[in-house]
Amino acid sequence: MNLTLQKGIDPHTNEIVWLMLDENYEVVESIQRYLTFLTTSRSPNTVEAYAYDLRSWWKFLSLKALDWRNINLSDVEDFAYWLRVGDTTKGLSSKKSFQL
Numbered sequence: 001m002n003l004t005l006q007k008g009i010d011p012h013t014n015e016i017v018w019l020m021l022d023e024n025y026e027v028v029e030s031i032q033r034y035l036t037f038l039t040t041s042r043s044p045n046t047v048e049a050y051a052y053d054l055r056s057w058w059k060f061l062s063l064k065a066l067d068w069r070n071i072n073l074s075d076v077e078d079f080a081y082w083l084r085v086g087d088t089t090k091g092l093s094s095k096k097s098f099q100l
Contacts, residue, residue, distance in 0.1 A: 001022060001023070001061075001062040002022070002023050003020055003021065003022060003028065003031075003055045003058055004020075004022075004025070005018060005019070005020060005048070005051050005055060006018070006019040006021055007019075007048075015039065015044075016044040017035075017039060018035050018039075018044070018047050018048055018051045019035075020035065020055065030068070031051075031054050034050075035050070035051055035054075038050060057079065060078075060079050060082050064078070
């Protein structure tokens, strides 16, 4: 799933809001509910940082064909590894050339 983070202004409060949009530019409800909750107690910069982290999480879930409602600890460990080294399925043949 390709997600886009969009900054906006709430017309009622004139506060900064962050929207997570999918490929069809529709709001991703499960993420948006959390971002909306955060706006009540966090700065806009913090909400933005969380939103980028959630976008990375959703990208990982999409690459691994995982449902966010049904993950386990090993999936979270894989995500942490993926954040450090990136997609390990790319360049597997080049890794062999470096083996002794």
